Amino acid sequence: MIAFGILAIVALIGGIGVIVARQPVHSALFLIVNIVALAIFYIILSAEFLAAAQVIVYAGAIMVLFLFVVTLLTAGKDDEEAGEELSGQRITAGVLAILAGGGLAVVGVLYPSQRIQLGLPQNFGNLRGMGDVLWGPDFVYLAAVALMLLTAAVGIMVLNRPPRKKADPEARLKERES
Amino acid sequence: MAFALWPEYTIVLGIFATMLAIMIGSRERTIVGYWLALAALVASAIVTTVDWSSRVLPVSLFHQGVTVDAFSLVVDGLVLLAAVGALLIGWNDRRYGTDFPILLLVALLGMMVLGMANNFIVLFLGIELLSLPLYILAASHSPGVSGEAGLKYLLLGAFSSGILLFGLALLYGSSGTMVFTQLDPATMILPLAGAGLALTVVGLVFKLGIVPFHMWVPDVYEGSPMPVTTYMAFGTKVGAAAILLRFLFFGFSLSVDWWGPAIGYLAVLTMIVGNLLALAQKDLKRLLAYSGIANAGYVLVGIASHNMSGARALLFYLLVYGLAILAAFAILTFVAGERDSVSLNDLTGLVYRSPWLAAFLTIAMLSLAGIPLTGGFVGKFYLLQAAIYAGQPGLAIGLVVGAMVGLAAYVRPLQRAFAKPSGSESIEPIRWPIAGAIVLIVCVAGTIGLGVYPGPVVHIVNHSAAFYWLK
Amino acid sequence: MQGLLEILVLPLIGAATITAFKGLMPKRLAGIWASFLVGVSFILSIVADVRLSHLSASHRVVTGAIWNWVTGFGPSIHFQLYLDPLAGVWLLIITGVGALIHVYSIGYMHGDDGEPRYFAYLNFFVFSMLLLVLAGNLAVLLIGWALVGLASYFLIGFWYQRPTAVAAAKKAFVMNTLGDVGILLGLALLYLHYHSVGYQHLFAIFSHATPGSAFFEWTAFLLYLGAMAKSAQFPLHMWLADAMEGPTPVSALIHAATMVTAGVYLMTRLYPLLRIAPVTHELVAAIAAFTCIFAASVAFYQQDIKKVLAYSTLSQLGYMLLAVGVGAYTAGVFHFMMHAFFKAALFLAAGSVIHALNGEQDLSKMGGLWRKMPWTMAAFLAATLAISGIPPFSGYFSKEAILGQTYNSGHYILWGIGVFTAGMTSFYMFRLFFLTFFGKPRDEKLYEHAHEAPWVMTVPVVALGVLSVVGGAIGGWLNGWLAPVFHQYAGASHAALESGPIFGTVIAVGLAVVAFGVAYWLYVVRQTAPRAGIASIPGIWMYKAWGMDSAWMAVVVNPLKQLGVGVLAVERGILAGVMGIADGVQAWASDLAPIETGYVRRYALSIMVGVVALLAYYLIRIGFIS
Amino acid sequence: MIPLNWIVGLAAALFAIGAVGVLIRKNPLIMFMAAEMMWNAAALVFVAYARSFHAMSGQVMAFIIIGTAAAEVGIGLAIIVSVFHHRHRLDIDEVSQLRG
């Protein structure tokens, strides 16, 4: 229970940190804190393989990518975020998020799911267990994820190709504005 | 029954073949990718047809992860049509890159998966397979408006996927299963199920473009390259509607009173707001985007009425909507030429530049508006029937009120097209690229055909959406 | 059908052929052809009447349906013709006097641009009038009734470039339409109850009906409304004075001899209905008597030769309907015949005068014309004596019969009015006669150029003048001729001609003679100017026809126009409302469009709103939040 | 014993925080991170319930979420880079030319 409390607080701090940090770099670091906290939760929840995957994929790959982009994009730029310009955005967002999150939390806490009291099955959540599933009946899901990653690779190629034609949409937009 | 998934397998093969061809091919031979993709689509269509005509009972595969039945096969057919249409419309325009066919096929795979998904994982996979390539395609043209479109789509897509996932998680928690058909309202933990259902529905109707989750639609449609917009306008809606129908009809068939009315309200709101906003548009892509929103509302009527007619009407309506929207976008592509958008002014005097184009535009717009002798009317008629069978006159009234408002929006371009040019507009005759012309002619013929003699297609959808537990 | 169809169709053929070939035929030929056809019609009419007289008295009717006019629910209404002695009288007058006036018109209209058109109209009129009297049921009668109105419209507005003529034509038509509608409603009521509008069927029912039910009163009143409009009974009389805008022969034929007496015909024809509608019956008499004296008073100060004659026509129509109203049907018909003779003579003579004076109608420009136009003067004089009721001229007999029967039936007040009006008639008619033909010429220039009319005009005038003198002789014959009609259904008891008390005759004739003397003294001896006295207060009122025109404008026409104005205001509102809704939706759409701000975060907010709303909805639905 | 229901509550809180992040931050990268956090929250719930049901399916789902997130992040970052490469500020509100 105590461990849960501490971890929860860490996770929440990480989360809140993401959205309040002024610098994107700090946000990324806070997100790593959050992710790692979640990874620990996974271990608690007997999902060892997932915890590893979480750390490797998220903290290892994704966040590195994020940091990389952050440095790429913020270099030489004004990284001070301007104040809120959309009227009522923050307060509405806050109220809505509290309503939604609060509601979900209350529901989630007050109505726990049915619990199967028997001991855990063998290999539950570990590498073998996961492998049995993913390379067994659920292989097709894995294949789909692979296809998505492939798509992402293609996409990155597409998106960062030098433009072949001079881009005219900007001109059109100006025309539309006038 | 390993044959059941052959349409999908064909597409997967097509993806790899296209990818390989493009990787090895030189710049001049990128056309090969298009041809290969087209071949895959046609092959898949043939397999789908064969499958549909030989199948009697639904099959469940991957531990009930997917259900292949007549319904999913019709969805396959519809999305294949969308893909072929988009591919041909973008055929002559290499600005969008050689990778267009690959991404198109991946998204197609997502749509097909959505058509047959029967558990949460497949649902999510389908949604993401569908979305990821479209994010890329939307942004693929330029960092400007196209990039903006992609970015907006991406951020909101990620946001809504988060909501969807959380909803699915809660549903999982409330029932202990991920398979739609095993969801049992009697044993579910109710508040958990309710919250999960709400979030899941949000995630799904976001893709469909239902008010108030529709805001991305016009921006993304306007900013995206024309063939991509076409594809999104038709294919995405088919996929989203198919999964929403299957999710609600298979998973929550016994608890209609939980979700039915809410879907109904959303439908009415969407039909009216979508058409109303279409009225104010000057850019045709935007106009069609709002029309797409409104039509999503019509589609939602088929779901909200929750009966067999509704499911059938939904399939039928998706087809007629798709034909009309494909035709409209084909025309837009022709008119736009080198540019990437068409405003109302660009249409002025179209009838003098290209009478046939004006005639086809008329047919497409009238079908969207639901005027008889076009497919759109029969579709709306079927939906109305479903709504009234369901004893929901409110839905019916909403449908006709929306249609009324929408009509004014659809005839405005027509008035422009038939007006005398004032002199400042371009009077050059319009070139008809052959691939696009094929799409246009087929779609117009289909629209008229479905309006004049809808019998066979009604027969097909009636046999495809025959869920025995519905009225 | 004993040639009824031929009688009817010949003038129609004339109208059609003249219309079709007017560009090809010589202008003169149109008149001759038209006159010829009406003449043939006249001869056929005589033949038909003679053959009618050979039938036994109790079945003296020729009738037959030509085709189904309307068939549908209930019994059909046929296109049915019907000739009995009553219709026979009208038939003779219409074709006979009609033929004379056609001949006269050949001379009168010579040289007018629209000569062929004129004769086409005139033929068309004769056709319509024949249709009216030969109708075998009320529906066909109504068709004829409206078509004569149309012919009258054509002919009043014959000189269509004159705004006054055009206005008069429209007024006549619209007022007559009011009457048509009365008949229409009346016949609808009759059909509703008896499933027939045929005379024979209806009259057979009426003859057994108990008098006095409201249904009969209403029906009779509605039909009387038609008669009122056509016979220009007060207050629907104004159109007749204005109708003088038409060519003078038209005034003679339509607005004196035939069409305006259609009301008399209708009321006489419907005597079985009138018998069982006593209130309406009395109303007919009362209004007739009032019209009689009212019109006579207006004639006193008129300055236009045709206007005097028009008001005198009104007055005489009052006599005829007075006769009908008191049940003296034969007397009414008798007076109609006599009136046809002398009033046609008067109008035609007046027409000759106008012709001679180059279209001048103002009495103040006439005078002393007897030297120039002796034949015309003679005919005019004969007719004036007749209309004034001086024995032994024709009018004396008919008027005497009416007054006598009015007295006999106990309508003493109406009798008094009738007698007094007889005196007034004598005065204004002789005023007219003296102002026209005697005294010093008041416009020398016109006088110099005046001349007797050509023979083609003079002969009909003289013929009618002769008829005015001797016509009274047929009274006895008429009694016998019409008796079968009035005895067929429930025997109209006082229908035949009767003579009143001898003192009545003495008073009436005495008044007429005195009035003649006064007129002679005033206009021959003292040479009073036509306009004398017109400035006095009664003069103004009488000259202006007691302000009835303004009253109509104020009570009926202007309110209707005001209604139109009001409606237009409402209409603008409705149209603006339609546009307002459309524009409103459009504007609303335009106002709504900016919710698409372009800001992704706003879009996300919108999604979040949806999430919360849907979440709340589902949780409520499921019962978590109650 | 692991308080599964409290973990769900925590996940809901993280979900809400993520949502707020998307709504109020103007930096597209941070918005994207916040969205990732929402995904993570969902994955946590799946894992928690998987533990509760002793079923692997929830974990498979979580694994797929992670994999998909990787692909999505790859694409998303590519788009963000291409859009913001030539802009002066990382401000999502500047990308609002499409509207109406």
Added chain:
Amino acid sequence: MFLVWLLAVPLAGAIVTLIAPNAAAKGIAAITSILGLIGYAGLLFIDRAGVNWSWIPAWGVRFHLVGDGLSLFLLGLAAVMFAAAIFASDQGAGRSYYFWMLLLEFSVVGLFSAVDLFVFYVFWEVLLIPVFFLLTGWSGEKGKKAAMKWLVMNLVGSFFMLVGIVALAVIHHQDGGAFTFEINKLSGMVLGPAVGSWLFFAFLVAFAIKAPLWPLHGWMPDAYGESPAPVTAVISGVLSKAGIYGMLRVMIPIFMPQFREYQMPLLIVAAIGLIYGAASALRQRDMKMVTAYGSLSHMSMMALGVFSLTAVGLLGTTFYMVAHGLMIGALFLVLGMLENRTGRRSLDDMAGLNHSAPRLAAYFLFFVLGALGLPGLPGFAGEYMIIQGLVTSHVVFAVIAGFVLVVAAWYMLRVFQAVMQGPAPTTGIKDLVAGQVAWLVPLAGLVILIGVWPAGITSHAVPSLYQAMHFAAAKGGVR
């Protein structure tokens, strides 16, 4: 099979027109319309069999057309008026004009012969489109507005009717009957009071807008005012009858109890429309508008005939539709010629044209007289039967109708006199040319024919009306 001929010929003609060169368009359209007339003659004299084909078996929709007494003469009206309108059209109007014209004829023929509600609705709505384009393409900016108004207002009604149609079929099905749209089968139903009223008004509004009846006539002034004369003639002469026809064909058999229930308000509204149109016509200054509002008044007269709920009133309406269509259509064509020749429409700007164009004036007057209900011309017979019906049901409305006939005489003559009579202007106009006389003469002849022989129509209409009333009779009946 002549019915199919009548339906197919305009469609084929339309398609040929679209392909043909501009110069040949009028010729093709004229030939098509003559072929249509021949087809109609065949229908009238040789073979009146309709068709009854399965169309959408899944919904029981049958392509069921009949040429019975209710529709036979309206079909004739359509064939004649379209022929006249096409002959009267501008040579240089271009092929799309004739294309839309023929398409309109096609849809009107379908509408007037359909007895399956689905088919009825299909044609009902299809005909909006050609009119929309005819209004939009051949007049100015105001024409666009008029077109929009026409479309939107008519659709408001027809969409609700669509809901009504579907609801009828569904209710019939749920009551245990087959799923069908056949009017004859649907008319056997007994509807609940609430549902019945809703559906009744859904249909009523659609029909009232099309007619148009007060106060739903908002589209009328612009559409009549802005369209070319042949189009106005077709709209006022033929299309407007669709509304009343729908009441007879669809509503009388199905909604008799509702008609009974709401008879008095309906009569009152129609009477208001009657007076309103007439009073408005009295003060309009534009000759087309006078005629348009006069027509509004006449349409209210027809509505009164229907609402009288008497056999003779319904018969009168059936007849009056044909009569009025011929006359008002022809009148608009004549007004169009005047407008072409003078370039004006205001009554204040014209006078004395009779002098230079006597033949034109004669035809003008002829149709004016027809429109004002002169006995002997067909309008009278129709008005008589309607008034007969009103006398049977509520006599006060008969009196009002009669009074309005007087006003009608007033405003119609006002137009004629203002245009044709009075002092002749210095510059005359061209009189009718041979080509125009060629189609005016048959029109006038037809008007006279049915004027003196209304039984020719009424005797045929009666059996069909009996059939319609057969169902109505079971539900309270018509008198």
